[in-house]
Amino acid sequence: MNEKRRTVRQEVSPEETEGQLEGRNALTEALRSGRTIDKVLIAAGETDRGLQRLAAHAKEAGAVVVPVDRRKLDAMSVTHAHQGVIALAAAHEYVSIDDILREAANRGENALLVICDELTDPHNLGAILRSAECAGAHGVIIPKRRSVGLTAVVAKASAGAVEYMKVARVANINNAISELKEKGVWIFGTAAEGSIPMYRADLTVPAAIVIGNEGQGMSPLVRKNCDVTVHIPMKGRISSLNASAAASILLYEAVRQRLG
Numbered sequence: 300m301n302e303k304r305r306t307v308r309q310e311v312s313p314e315e316t317e318g319q320l321e322g323r324n325a326l327t328e329a330l331r332s333g334r335t336i337d338k339v340l341i342a343a344g345e346t347d348r349g350l351q352r353l354a355a356h357a358k359e360a361g362a363v364v365v366p367v368d369r370r371k372l373d374a375m376s377v378t379h380a381h382q383g384v385i386a387l388a389a390a391h392e393y394v395s396i397d398d399i400l401r402e403a404a405n406r407g408e409n410a411l412l413v414i415c416d417e418l419t420d421p422h423n424l425g426a427i428l429r430s431a432e433c434a435g436a437h438g439v440i441i442p443k444r445r446s447v448g449l450t451a452v453v454a455k456a457s458a459g460a461v462e463y464m465k466v467a468r469v470a471n472i473n474n475a476i477s478e479l480k481e482k483g484v485w486i487f488g489t490a491a492e493g494s495i496p497m498y499r500a501d502l503t504v505p506a507a508i509v510i511g512n513e514g515q516g517m518s519p520l521v522r523k524n525c526d527v528t529v530h531i532p533m534k535g536r537i538s539s540l541n542a543s544a545a546a547s548i549l550l551y552e553a554v555r556q557r558l559g
Contacts, residue, residue: 318387318388318389318390318450318451319375319377319385319386319387319388320336320385320386320387320388321376321377321378321380321381321382321384321385321386322378322380322381322382322384323349323350323353323382323383323384325386326339326353326357326384326386327353329386329388330356330357330360334388335361335388335389335391335392335393336357336360336361336362336386336387336388336389337362337363337387337388337389337448337449337450338362338363338364338365338386338387338448339354339357339358339362339363339364339365339384339385339386339387340365340367340371340372340375340384340385340386340387341354341364341365341366341367341383341384342366342367342368342369342372342383342384343366343367343368343369344366345366345383347383350382350383350384353384354384357386361393361443361468362386363443363444363448369383372384372385387448387450389448389449389450390449390450390451390453390454390461391449391454391461391462391466393449393466393467393468394438394465394466394467395467396438396440396467396469396475396478396479398438398465398467399412399437399438399440399465399467400437400482400484402437402438402465403437403505406437408435408437408557409503409504409505409506409557410437410484410505410506410507411434411435411436411437411502411505411506411507411508411550411553411557412436412437412438412439412440412479412484412506412507412508413427413431413436413438413439413440413507413508413509413510413546413550414439414440414472414475414476414486414507414508414509414510415427415439415440415441415442415446415510415542416442416472416509416510416511416512416517416518416521417442417445417446417472417511417512417518418441418446418447418510418512418513418542419445419446419447419512419513420447420513420542421447421450421452421453421456422452422453422456422543423513423541423542423543424441424447424453424456424457424543425452425453425454425455425456425457425458425460425461426456426457426543426546426547427439427510427542427543427546427547428453428456428457428460428461428464428466429456429457429458429460430543430546430547430550430551431460431464431546431550432457432460432463432464433460434547434550434551434553434554435554436464436550437465438464438465438466438467439464439465439466439467440466440467440468440469440472440475440507441466441467441468441469442468442469442470442471442472443468443469443470448468449461449466449468472518472521473520473521473524476507476509476521476524476525477524479507480526482505483505484505484506484507485501485504485505485506485507485526485527486506486507486509486524486525486526486527487500487502487506487507487508487509487525487526487527487528487529487549488509488511488517488521488522488525488527488528488529489508489509489510489511489517489528489529489530489531489545489546489549490511490516490517490522490528490529490530491516491530491533491538491539492528492530493527493528493529493530494527494528494529494530495527495528495529495530496529496530496531496532497529497530497531497532497548497549497552498532498552499529500527500529500552501556502549502552502553502556502557503553503556503557506553508546508549508550508553509521509525510542510545510546510549511542512542513541513542529549531545531548531549
């Protein structure tokens with residue numbers, strides 16, 4: 300058994316365990332200190348009332364609580380004393396959509412945002428944060444569920460951009476899109492079959508670029524709520540780009556247009 304545990308520990312990379320809190324006391328103290336908790340994994344079927352109250356407290360604080368098989372917790376655990384709960388602390392604080400728009404106003408610029416529609420690869424999100432920061436974007440929006448959050452892996456992949464890029468985590472992407480529209484932001488969805496090439500889209504206006512899920516692209520309702528869908532002209536035999544590469548191209552098209 301000990302040999303098996305050592306093997307599991309060796310397979311877990313430092314960046315994956317950084318920000319991982321194991322056990323009830325660790326999560327309790329993190330919540331008490333006001334630390335931002337991204338996700339709480341709790342053993343499915345656990346009936347202990349104390350653990351249920353702790354999970355409820357985490358949810359009230361904004362964390363996503365996910366019941367998982369205890370064997371998954373066992374495999375993730377580094378301490379091997381998780382007590383039925385492992386929490387993943389955010390690598391950085393989240394902000395509100397208003398904070399992002401205020402950043403644009405403070406700079407005297409039309410807003411430029413990226414909306415990530417259920418991205419699950421932390422390296423993709425990290426790369427998007429890096430490109431967004433380099434392009435001078437004002438913020439990135441991600442959903443709470445079915446999406447990677449600001450984990451340690453994302454922070455590492457962002458090459459430090461997570462420290463400077465404002466990230467809003469919202470309960471519902473479509474509600475966030477409606478809020479942005481009400482505040483004068485145009486929503487540009489990206490899709491291989493987008494209605495116009497990106498060069499014809501006016502990205503000088505207050506703009507939010509939507510990047511869809513790595514496998515399925517934008518969800519149907521998000522696609523419907525976009526003001527316009529754009530495509531990146533493809534000249535090769537491969538018909539699609541990595542999500543972070545697509546985001547970079549659209550962001551720098553916006554930069555090109557805004558430079559005049």
